Amino acid sequence: MDRKKRGGAATPAEATEEGEDITPETGFVVKTHDDTGRKMFVNVCGSPKIPAPGNWKGGKVPAKVQEALEKLAEENGEQGNEALRFPLSCGDLANDLDKKGEPASVCDVILNADIVAQCLQMRRLKVFVVELALAWVGQKHKLELDPKYKLPHLRYKGVGGPKVQRVRVDPRCLIHELDGALSPSPLPRCRHA
Numbered sequence: 001m002d003r004k005k006r007g008g009a010a011t012p013a014e015a016t017e018e019g020e021d022i023t024p025e026t027g028f029v030v031k032t033h034d035d036t037g038r039k040m041f042v043n044v045c046g047s048p049k050i051p052a053p054g055n056w057k058g059g060k061v062p063a064k065v066q067e068a069l070e071k072l073a074e075e076n077g078e079q080g081n082e083a084l085r086f087p088l089s090c091g092d093l094a095n096d097l098d099k100k101g102e103p104a105s106v107c108d109v110i111l112n113a114d115i116v117a118q119c120l121q122m123r124r125l126k127v128f129v130v131e132l133a134l135a136w137v138g139q140k141h142k143l144e145l146d147p148k149y150k151l152p153h154l155r156y157k158g159v160g161g162p163k164v165q166r167v168r169v170d171p172r173c174l175i176h177e178l179d180g181a182l183s184p185s186p187l188p189r190c191r192h193a
Contacts, residue, residue, distance in 0.1 A: 025047065
């Protein structure tokens, strides 16, 4: 179920759902391609209104998260690790143009702002978040995304900056399994905020 506002009036499902409209802060951009060869830009954005996993305080990566990331890298991933269940919100696809003027797709993924800030300092965390974001975009929009990606020196790709998304504020968030086939390494279960 979509949890964001598309501009204008909310749909009946959105109007009855406990939620909040948030406009995220820019973070970084991931560039890849879908199975048709079309460029896909995923904007990894941050908001303090999206919760962080575990004991994430003061903008620092908790020791449990660091250990889980190291274990994930060593074992090539173990699903179900609580420390790596990152709540996020995945937006709608939008059409845009790349720098050559060719058609491209753009999608915003919002995580906790502290997580996005730490991605810029901790490579292993950034790789994990990129794979997570690509998996969610692929699953939500039924796209096969190339696991090979680039990180252009952009904070955001798209006209008008980050888009407003409607996120659930109900603490009874659901846990969804992700299909690891969209990513080079298995992904943990995650909540969709």
